[in-house]
Amino acid sequence: MKPPKISIDNLYVTYPGRKRAEPVEALGGVTLTVTRGELVCIVGPSGCGKTTLLRVLAGLEQATGGSAHIQHDNSARPVKAMVFQGSGVFPWMTVAENVAYGLRLQGVSRQERAEMARHWIAEIGLERFAQSYPAQLSGGMQQRVGLARAFACDPEVLLMDEPFGALDAQTRLILQQVLLRQWERDAKTVVFVTHSIEEALTLGDRIYLMSARPGRLLHEVAVPFARPRDAIALRSDPRFSQLFAEIWELLRDEVERARLAEELTE
Amino acid sequence: MPKNRWLSFVSPLLLLALWELAVQAGWLNRVFYPPPSTVFVTMGELLATGQLAQEVGVSLMRIGLGFLLGGVPAIVVGLLMGISPPFRALFQPIAAAIYPVPKIALLPLIIVVLGLGESSKIVTIAISIFFLIVLNVAASVLQVEARHFEVARSFGAKPWDLFWTVALPASLPGIMNSIKLGMGFALTLIVGVEFVGADSGIGWLIWRSYELYAIDRMIAGLVAVALVGWLISVLLDELERLLVPWQRPGARPPGRSIRRRLLLWWRAVRPWSYTAAVIPVVLGGSIAAYDSNLNLGLLALTLLGASAIQAGTNLVNDYYDYRRGADRPDAPGTNAALLRGELTPRQILRGGLVAFGLGAAIGLYLVSVAGMFILWLGLLGMLVGFFYTAGPFALAYNALGELAVFIFMGPVIVIGSYYVQAQAVPLAVVLAALPVGCLVAAILHANNLRDLEHDRQVGKYTLATLLGRGRGNIEYYLLIGGTYLSLIVTVLLGIAPWLTLISIATLPPALRLVRIVAAAREPGALQPVLRQTAQLHLQFGLLLIVGWVGAALVAGMV
Numbered sequence: 069m070k071p072p073k074i075s076i077d078n079l080y081v082t083y084p085g086r087k088r089a090e091p092v093e094a095l096g097g098v099t100l101t102v103t104r105g106e107l108v109c110i111v112g113p114s115g116c117g118k119t120t121l122l123r124v125l126a127g128l129e130q131a132t133g134g135s136a137h138i139q140h141d142n143s144a145r146p147v148k149a150m151v152f153q154g155s156g157v158f159p160w161m162t163v164a165e166n167v168a169y170g171l172r173l174q175g176v177s178r179q180e181r182a183e184m185a186r187h188w189i190a191e192i193g194l195e196r197f198a199q200s201y202p203a204q205l206s207g208g209m210q211q212r213v214g215l216a217r218a219f220a221c222d223p224e225v226l227l228m229d230e231p232f233g234a235l236d237a238q239t240r241l242i243l244q245q246v247l248l249r250q251w252e253r254d255a256k257t258v259v260f261v262t263h264s265i266e267e268a269l270t271l272g273d274r275i276y277l278m279s280a281r282p283g284r285l286l287h288e289v290a291v292p293f294a295r296p297r298d299a300i301a302l303r304s305d306p307r308f309s310q311l312f313a314e315i316w317e318l319l320r321d322e323v324e325r326a327r328l329a330e331e332l333t334e
Numbered sequence: 335m336p337k338n339r340w341l342s343f344v345s346p347l348l349l350l351a352l353w354e355l356a357v358q359a360g361w362l363n364r365v366f367y368p369p370p371s372t373v374f375v376t377m378g379e380l381l382a383t384g385q386l387a388q389e390v391g392v393s394l395m396r397i398g399l400g401f402l403l404g405g406v407p408a409i410v411v412g413l414l415m416g417i418s419p420p421f422r423a424l425f426q427p428i429a430a431a432i433y434p435v436p437k438i439a440l441l442p443l444i445i446v447v448l449g450l451g452e453s454s455k456i457v458t459i460a461i462s463i464f465f466l467i468v469l470n471v472a473a474s475v476l477q478v479e480a481r482h483f484e485v486a487r488s489f490g491a492k493p494w495d496l497f498w499t500v501a502l503p504a505s506l507p508g509i510m511n512s513i514k515l516g517m518g519f520a521l522t523l524i525v526g527v528e529f530v531g532a533d534s535g536i537g538w539l540i541w542r543s544y545e546l547y548a549i550d551r552m553i554a555g556l557v558a559v560a561l562v563g564w565l566i567s568v569l570l571d572e573l574e575r576l577l578v579p580w581q582r583p584g585a586r587p588p589g590r591s592i593r594r595r596l597l598l599w600w601r602a603v604r605p606w607s608y609t610a611a612v613i614p615v616v617l618g619g620s621i622a623a624y625d626s627n628l629n630l631g632l633l634a635l636t637l638l639g640a641s642a643i644q645a646g647t648n649l650v651n652d653y654y655d656y657r658r659g660a661d662r663p664d665a666p667g668t669n670a671a672l673l674r675g676e677l678t679p680r681q682i683l684r685g686g687l688v689a690f691g692l693g694a695a696i697g698l699y700l701v702s703v704a705g706m707f708i709l710w711l712g713l714l715g716m717l718v719g720f721f722y723t724a725g726p727f728a729l730a731y732n733a734l735g736e737l738a739v740f741i742f743m744g745p746v747i748v749i750g751s752y753y754v755q756a757q758a759v760p761l762a763v764v765l766a767a768l769p770v771g772c773l774v775a776a777i778l779h780a781n782n783l784r785d786l787e788h789d790r791q792v793g794k795y796t797l798a799t800l801l802g803r804g805r806g807n808i809e810y811y812l813l814i815g816g817t818y819l820s821l822i823v824t825v826l827l828g829i830a831p832w833l834t835l836i837s838i839a840t841l842p843p844a845l846r847l848v849r850i851v852a853a854a855r856e857p858g859a860l861q862p863v864l865r866q867t868a869q870l871h872l873q874f875g876l877l878l879i880v881g882w883v884g885a886a887l888v889a890g891m892v
């Protein structure tokens with residue numbers, strides 16, 4: 069049997085405190101596995117370490133304890149790409165250059181790059197802005213560019229940090245569809261961080277709920293809805309509102325605790 | 335347009351008027367406070383004698399060399415310091431310690447080591463801007479947001495990629511800024527340096543005038559410094575717009591990468607049209623080599639200056655053609671970048687002005703070396719270049735294009751280039767330039783023949799539209815015939831060496847061109863004629879140059 073695609077084992081991350089500040093324990097022992105082709109959502113209160121978890125998986129942060137590992141299956145494809153919270157587009161590149169960035173690092177030819185970039189720019193509906201610089205786009209449009217950039221390099225694992233957080237409800241729905249379609253088509257493994265319980269229920273196979281900082285996994289919720297899903301029809305499913313209420317119940321205390329902790333530190 | 339803009343024009347004028355009034359009314363002593371009118375006249379005199387151009391040219395040369403010597407390494411070291419912590423640890427203390435030393439204080443030390451010559455001045459500039467630029471560039475690399483590097487790394491960027499795709503572009507605005515700072519610094523400094531141990535340069539002019547109590551000349555020098563400073567800052571702003579387009583809100587980028595953008599401009603200035611300017615410049619140099627001596631450095635500068643002016647002419651022409659609507663998408667020879675919207679008309683115009691500025695800077699230096707004649711020639715050339723399609727009486731639209739091109743791309747350039755080398759204008763050189771003039775006029779005429787119908791539609795007058803197809807063809811034959819005839823005559827008169835007759839080797843393609851023109855029934859058939867006439871100009875010109883240089887070598891050996 070193949071090892072799981074992503075395995076995180078008792079992961080601890082502590083940010084060293086600068087100057088006189090206390091060290092911050094962001095993750096306090098997280099253990100989870102993701103199998104191939106699974107779309108896992110992570111929901112938790114603000115500041116609980118969701119971004120930290122993705123950063124460890126992206127290789128941008130060192131674990132202070134435990135381990136995190138992604139299995140690389142096909143060395144011709146990049147193993148992972150991250151969609152950053154707040155897009156992280158490069159201001160000195162045009163939209164097309166931004167979208168093609170990962171491909172460029174892989175050494176894909178200029179022509180092929182342009183081809184792929186065009187496809188993904190069309191997919192996120194920014195054809196008219198292909199040659200614009202990010203400064204000329206709205207925040208939501210920039211977020212979409214970050215999304216296309218990750219999709220374009222066709223990674224095995226997509227790490228998505230609240231990718232739709234800054235979007236209006238309609239665009240959000242459209243892009244959720246894009247993600248679902250793409251995911252169903254080529255069986256990517258996706259770790260999707262979101263604040264929205266509805267979004268997690270719409271997209272995920274499983275949902276992990278995290279505690280307030282230091283982040284731990286509180287619960288694991290299996291989402292029972294059949295694929296392919298229709299984002300609209302789901303809302304009228306009685307199980308949808310029932311699950312929503314359950315998850316909210318579980319999270320509410322944690323959100324309260326996170327807010328209290330923030331007030332105390334101030 | 336901002337409502338209060340006129341105020342910023344009026345306030346300096348008002349100040350000048352007050353000053354003038356105060357002196358004329360006798361409130362201020364005119365010996366100590368020469369009125370603007372006097373300064374104006376003095377500036378005119380300094381310009382007319384060529385002294386101002388010469389001193390400014392010398393100072394600019396010192397700044398330019400100082401920048402090459404200090405600024406270029408400073409950018410490299412600054413980037414390294416920003417990127418590599420060990421390198422930073424090594425250099426930061428040294429740079430930070432030396433930076434605040436007033437660099438003019440180093441001048442005596444540098445003079446002790448290098449003497450009073452040019453090198454001490456250039457090195458002072460170089461050292462001063464070096465530390466300024468190093469620290470600023472390093473700081474701008476360090477200010478690049480960490481998340482940009484993280485994004486790049488998450489996509490698997492190697493250190494090399496991090497440098498080229500993140501560190502360098504993200505710190506380009508900072509680098510541009512430090513270059514601007516350094517340039518301002520260098521200007522202040524050069525004046526001070528020239529106060530002390532110099533016998534030329536704009537600072538020397540100011541100091542010398544002070545010593546002679548010629549306050550009006552002193553102020554004229556100050557005004558010149560201010561103007562030069564302003565011009566340089568305008569040029570640097572343009573460069574910044576070109577290199578850092580993403581900081582401009584609203585505007586769409588002209589191209590994709592920096593390389594593409596450069597390529598776009600390269601195409602926009604139509605470099606293949608330069609042979610028309612390059613051939614006569616080199617020809618002038620070759621004739622000088624035959625007559626006396628050739629300074630290759632001066633020839634190279636002349637070439638660069640002529641190319642810059644040619645580029646400026648092309649761009650300004652494109653701009654005005656576009657504005658008049660003379661060039662339409664279906665019209666041949668239109669600036670493609672402009673039509674495709676890759677460059678805006680404003681950018682084209684600005685690019686043209688920048689090119690003219692570069693040409694003018696080089697020209698000023700040549701004036702300082704060779705004398706005023708070059709200034710008048712250059713000004714005239716620029717004027718003709720500008721009014722070729724611009725202004726109410728555009729030469730090209732009033733059937734004067736061939737004549738202007740014949741004179742200016744032929745004899746005038748050859749004489750200018752010759753004059754830079756030899757400081758003389760013998761009639762022989764004018765005559766020796768005639769074949770090239772004929773050929774360049776033939777290129778333009780081939781173009782006008784091809785565009786005859788189109789030009790008639792848009793109401794553009796050229797010799798071709800006036801003469802019509804039949805007589806227009808005859809003009810073409812005359813120009814081609816004149817080329818070879820004038821060559822043979824100059825050789826027979828003993829003006830040109832026998833060796834230049836090798837240019838006659840190009841007669842077969844020339845005759846073929848004449849046959850094509852005679853047989854052409856529709857504009858499309860003339861398409862190759864334009865290109866091949868330009869080729870003929872190039873081949874004939876090169877052989878002519880070979881003839882002159884060969885004769886010079888033979889004469890040198892005997």
Ligand SMILES: Nc1ncnc2c1ncn2[C@@H]1O[C@H](COP(=O)(O)OP(=O)(O)OP(=O)(O)O)[C@@H](O)[C@H]1O
Nearest residue numbers: 083092094113114115116117118119120121153281
């Ligand atoms: N570089 C850092 N240095 C010190 N502390 C940090 C650093 N990055 C994050 N933290 C802290 O670690 C905790 C977890 O941060 P993280 O960004 O992972 O939260 P998050 O769950 O993504 O929050 P949000 O939902 O608001 O994006 C926070 O309390 C934050 O203040």
Ligand SMILES: [Mg+2]
Nearest residue numbers: 118119153229
């Ligand atoms: Mg986060």
